[in-house]
Amino acid sequence: MNHPAIISVSKLSNWVTQIKQSSINKRWQEVLSLYNHKNKSGVQLTEPSLFHPLLKACSAISFTHGESLHASVIKLGVESCTSIANSIMDFYSKTGLMNSTLNVFNGMETRDSVSRNILISGYIDHGDFDRGIYLFMQARELGFEPNVSTLVLVIQAIHNLGILHEAQKMHGYMIKTGFLSVSSVRNSLLLMYASISMEFAQKVFDEMSDRDVIAWSVMISGYVRSGKSHVALAAFKEMLSQFRTEVDGQTVVSALKACTSLKNRITGRTLHGFILHKGFHHDMFIGNSLIDMYSKCNDPDFAFQAWKYMPIRNIVSWNSLLSGLVCNGKHSEAINLFDSMQKSKIEPDAVTLVNLLQVCKHFANPLICKCIHTVTLRKNHELNKLIINTLVDVYAKCNLICFAEKVFNLMKIRDTVSWSTMIAAFTHCGLPDEAIEVFNEMMRTQEKPNAVTVLNLIEACSYYSEMKRPKSAHGIAIRLGLATETIVGTAILDVYSSYGDIVTSKKVFHQIINxxxxxxxxxxxxxxxxxxxxxxxxxxxxxxxxxxxxxxxxxxxxxxxxxxxxxxxxxxxxxxxxxxxxxxxxSLEHYSCLVDLLSRGGKLDLAMELIDQLEKGQNVGASAWGALLSGCRTSYNGNNNIQEIVVKHVLESEPNNSNGYMLASNMYAARSLWDAAARFRAMVKDKQVKVVAGYSMVHVDNACFKFIAGDRNQFLLKEIFDTVEELHKCMKMKKIQVN
Known part of the structure; x- marks a missing residue:
C-alpha cells in the first residue's frame, strides 16, 4: 500500500515562502493553486503556520475548499494544535457560520486568548451583541485577557445595546486592567457613553489628559444628537482656540449639523469660510452638509452656491438641493433643477421622486403627478412606502381622490402611515363618511392608530354639524391613551370650541399632560x-x-x-x-387685529391713524381696511369722510370679494341711506361678483338640513312653522304661570 509522502517544511521552504507571500499580497487564487498542486503530487501539509493563510484564502474565495481543508486537518490528526484550530475558527467566523465556530471551540483541548477573541469578535461582528457580551463576561471569570480589537468590539456592542450599567462595568474593567491608557479603547468608551449618557461622557472627557481629534469629534456629535447644539458649537470653538487641535471632516460635519439644528445661519457662514480656508470644500460629504445647513436655515441661494462650487456631486448632493428648494417654497426652481439633473444623466431615486411629488402638491398639477407615478412604476418603486404614501397624499391634493384610492387599494402592505394618509385624503376632498369608513377598516385589521391617525379622524368628524361624531372621535382618543397628548388634546379642545362647548374644551385642556x-x-x-x-x-x-x-x-x-x-x-x-x-x-396680521380692536371700540380715528402709519411702510391689504369698515358699520358717530375712504380702499383691494360690498351696503342701511345701500348691492350684480350666502342648519330626525333666507323648501317651512307654534304655546303657558 502506497502512502503519501510527508515532507518537512525545510524541504519545501520555497513552496512555503510562495504561499505566505501570496497571502500577504492577497492573491488568494494563487495560494489555493499552490496548495492544490502539492496536494495532487501526494504532499501532505503538517506545518501549523501554513493553515492560517490557506484558510484565509478559502474564506475569501472558496467556502468549499475551507471545509475540505478542515476535513484534511481531522484526517491528519492535527486538530489538537491550538493555532490550527484557531485558524479554522477564524475561517468559519468570517463566513458567518457561528455554530460551526462554536463547535470547533468546544472541541479544542487547549484554548488560548486568541481562541476566545475569535469567538467573541465573531458573534459581535455578526450582530449577536448579547451573546458576544455574555461570552466576554464568561471569559473574564476564567482570566481571559482580550486584545485591543476585541475590547473595542465589546464596547461597540454595549454602545449598540445602550445599556448604562454594562457600560459602567466595562469602564471599571478598563480602569482595573489599564486598558484606559490606550487611546483607541478610551475613545471607544467615550463614544459608548456619548450614545447612552452625555453626562458620563463629559466626565470621561474631562478626565482625559490628551484629547485627540476623535475625542473632540465624539463629544461634539454627541451634544448635537442629544439636542444641545449650542454646547456642541461652544466645544467646537474651544477645540479650535484653546487646544489648537487639527479638525477632521467628521468634526466639521457635526458643527454644521449644530448650526442646522439651531438655524444659525451666521455661524454657518463663518464655518463655511473656515471650510474653504482649510480646503475641506473638496470633501463631498461636507459639501452635502453645507447644502443641507443653508437649506434648513432658509437660505436657498447660499445652498445653491455651495452646490454649484462642489467639484464632485452625487445623488445626495442633487437631492439635498432639491429638497432645500422645495422646503423654501422655490418650486419652479426645483423643477428647473430636476431638468438639469436629467440633462446630467443623474438617475432619480426615491428621495428625488418624493421631493417632486411635493412640488406637484404645491401646483396641484395632476399631469406631473401621473408622470411621476409612471416613473415610480418604471423604477420598481411601487413597494417603497414613502413614495406610495406621498402619491396618495398628492393625488388627494390634486383632487384626484379616485386615483388616491386606487393606489391605496393596490398596496400589498399598509402601515399606520398609509391608513392615516388615506383618511386625510378623503377628509381633504370633503368626504368625511369615506374617511371614517377607512378608519373603521383600519381598526378591523388590528393596525394600531397613532396620534396623526386620530388627528385626521377628528378633522373628518368635525365636518358634521352635530356633536355625535366628534364625541366618538374623542372617545376613541381616550381608549387609545392619546387624548392627553399635547397635539391630540389641542385638536379635541379646538373642535369642542368650534361647536360652542367651551366647558368641555376647558376639561380637555386641563387633561393635557404637557x-x-x-x-x-x-x-x-x-x-x-x-x-x-x-x-x-x-x-x-x-x-x-x-x-x-x-x-x-x-x-x-x-x-x-x-x-x-x-x-x-x-x-x-x-x-x-x-x-x-x-x-x-x-406682523401685518397683528396690526390688522389691532385695527379691528380699535374699530369695534368706536375709536375709528385712532384706527385710521394706525393704518396711515402702516401704509407708509407697506400695503396693509384688505384685512385691516375690512376691519375698519366693519367698525364704521357699527359706529353711528363715525366720520363720514373716513367711511368713504375706507369703502374705496376695501373695494380696490378686493374687487371680486362680495364681503366688502355687503359691509358697505349694510353700513349705509344702518344709517337709513337706502339709495347708497342699494347702489352697492347693484354693483355686486353688475360686476357679477359671486356672493356666498349665509345659512342656518337645523336637525330633524337625526338629519341635518341647511336653509338660507328666502328658501322655499316646503318640508323645512312646515318644520319651522311647527316649531314656532310649539314655542308660542310654551310662551303662553309660561305667561299664565307667571300671572
Whole structure:
C-alpha cells in the first residue's frame, strides 16, 4: 500500500515562502493553486503556520475548499494544535457560520486568548451583541485577557445595546486592567457613553489628559444628537482656540449639523469660510452638509452656491438641493433643477421622486403627478412606502381622490402611515363618511392608530354639524391613551370650541399632560371665540407663570379675544407690552387685529391713524381696511369722510370679494341711506361678483338640513312653522304661570 509522502517544511521552504507571500499580497487564487498542486503530487501539509493563510484564502474565495481543508486537518490528526484550530475558527467566523465556530471551540483541548477573541469578535461582528457580551463576561471569570480589537468590539456592542450599567462595568474593567491608557479603547468608551449618557461622557472627557481629534469629534456629535447644539458649537470653538487641535471632516460635519439644528445661519457662514480656508470644500460629504445647513436655515441661494462650487456631486448632493428648494417654497426652481439633473444623466431615486411629488402638491398639477407615478412604476418603486404614501397624499391634493384610492387599494402592505394618509385624503376632498369608513377598516385589521391617525379622524368628524361624531372621535382618543397628548388634546379642545362647548374644551385642556405654547394658544382662542375674554387673559398669565413664552399665534389670539370681548384698554396695553418685549416681531396680521380692536371700540380715528402709519411702510391689504369698515358699520358717530375712504380702499383691494360690498351696503342701511345701500348691492350684480350666502342648519330626525333666507323648501317651512307654534304655546303657558 502506497502512502503519501510527508515532507518537512525545510524541504519545501520555497513552496512555503510562495504561499505566505501570496497571502500577504492577497492573491488568494494563487495560494489555493499552490496548495492544490502539492496536494495532487501526494504532499501532505503538517506545518501549523501554513493553515492560517490557506484558510484565509478559502474564506475569501472558496467556502468549499475551507471545509475540505478542515476535513484534511481531522484526517491528519492535527486538530489538537491550538493555532490550527484557531485558524479554522477564524475561517468559519468570517463566513458567518457561528455554530460551526462554536463547535470547533468546544472541541479544542487547549484554548488560548486568541481562541476566545475569535469567538467573541465573531458573534459581535455578526450582530449577536448579547451573546458576544455574555461570552466576554464568561471569559473574564476564567482570566481571559482580550486584545485591543476585541475590547473595542465589546464596547461597540454595549454602545449598540445602550445599556448604562454594562457600560459602567466595562469602564471599571478598563480602569482595573489599564486598558484606559490606550487611546483607541478610551475613545471607544467615550463614544459608548456619548450614545447612552452625555453626562458620563463629559466626565470621561474631562478626565482625559490628551484629547485627540476623535475625542473632540465624539463629544461634539454627541451634544448635537442629544439636542444641545449650542454646547456642541461652544466645544467646537474651544477645540479650535484653546487646544489648537487639527479638525477632521467628521468634526466639521457635526458643527454644521449644530448650526442646522439651531438655524444659525451666521455661524454657518463663518464655518463655511473656515471650510474653504482649510480646503475641506473638496470633501463631498461636507459639501452635502453645507447644502443641507443653508437649506434648513432658509437660505436657498447660499445652498445653491455651495452646490454649484462642489467639484464632485452625487445623488445626495442633487437631492439635498432639491429638497432645500422645495422646503423654501422655490418650486419652479426645483423643477428647473430636476431638468438639469436629467440633462446630467443623474438617475432619480426615491428621495428625488418624493421631493417632486411635493412640488406637484404645491401646483396641484395632476399631469406631473401621473408622470411621476409612471416613473415610480418604471423604477420598481411601487413597494417603497414613502413614495406610495406621498402619491396618495398628492393625488388627494390634486383632487384626484379616485386615483388616491386606487393606489391605496393596490398596496400589498399598509402601515399606520398609509391608513392615516388615506383618511386625510378623503377628509381633504370633503368626504368625511369615506374617511371614517377607512378608519373603521383600519381598526378591523388590528393596525394600531397613532396620534396623526386620530388627528385626521377628528378633522373628518368635525365636518358634521352635530356633536355625535366628534364625541366618538374623542372617545376613541381616550381608549387609545392619546387624548392627553399635547397635539391630540389641542385638536379635541379646538373642535369642542368650534361647536360652542367651551366647558368641555376647558376639561380637555386641563387633561393635557404637557401643555405647550400651541395648546395654550388654542385655549386662549377658544375663550375669545366663545365670549370669555377675561378667561383668555387669565390663561395668558398662567402660561407665562409656567415659563412658556407667547408666540405670534398666542398674541393674535389674545388681541382677537380682547377685540370680540370689548376689552379695548386691556388689548391696547397687551399690544404695547408685546411691542416692548421685542421677542416676536409684529406682523401685518397683528396690526390688522389691532385695527379691528380699535374699530369695534368706536375709536375709528385712532384706527385710521394706525393704518396711515402702516401704509407708509407697506400695503396693509384688505384685512385691516375690512376691519375698519366693519367698525364704521357699527359706529353711528363715525366720520363720514373716513367711511368713504375706507369703502374705496376695501373695494380696490378686493374687487371680486362680495364681503366688502355687503359691509358697505349694510353700513349705509344702518344709517337709513337706502339709495347708497342699494347702489352697492347693484354693483355686486353688475360686476357679477359671486356672493356666498349665509345659512342656518337645523336637525330633524337625526338629519341635518341647511336653509338660507328666502328658501322655499316646503318640508323645512312646515318644520319651522311647527316649531314656532310649539314655542308660542310654551310662551303662553309660561305667561299664565307667571300671572
Amino acid at each position: 401643555k405647550n405654547v400651541i395648546s395654550f394658544s388654542a385655549m386662549i382662542a377658544a375663550c375669545g371665540m366663545n365670549g370669555l375674554p377675561r378667561d383668555a387673559l387669565c390663561l395668558l398669565t398662567e402660561m407665562e407663570m409656567h415659563g412658556i413664552k407667547p408666540n405670534s399665534v398666542t398674541i393674535l389670539s389674545v388681541l382677537s379675544a380682547c377685540s370680540h370681548g370689548g376689552l379695548i384698554n386691556e388689548g391696547l396695553s397687551f399690544f404695547q407690552k408685546f411691542i416692548k418685549s421685542q421677542e416676536v416681531k409684529p
